[in-house]
Amino acid sequence: MAEGNNWMPPRPCEAYQAEWKLCRSARNFLHHYYVHGELPTCDQWLRDLTSCRDWEERHSTEAQISLAAEVQ
Numbered sequence: 001m002a003e004g005n006n007w008m009p010p011r012p013c014e015a016y017q018a019e020w021k022l023c024r025s026a027r028n029f030l031h032h033y034y035v036h037g038e039l040p041t042c043d044q045w046l047r048d049l050t051s052c053r054d055w056e057e058r059h060s061t062e063a064q065i066s067l068a069a070e071v072q
Contacts, residue, residue, distance in 0.1 A: 007064060009051075009052050009055055009067045010067060010068075010070065011052075012052075013049065013052040013053055013056060016045060016048045016049040016052050017049055019045045019048075020042055020045035020046055020048075020049050023040055023042035023045050024042050028040060047066065048066070048067065048070060050063075051063040051066040051067050052067060055067065
């Protein structure tokens with residue numbers, strides 16, 4: 001894991017927000033329910049968005065670990 005402030009999240013926070021917003025859209029709910037027979041869970045997108053914002057504001061180690069685990 002990269003040390004210091006040189007590390008950046010794998011995606012910009014706006015990308016996580018856009019994915020979370022898309023996941024929660026009515027169109028996605030209907031499509032996901034039709035295809036998979038269950039409602040989509042958007043929890044991972046919200047966790048990633050929260051971690052990204054936490055990293056931007058406080059350079060939190062927990063947020064860095066959470067976002068780095070997404071890449072692996």
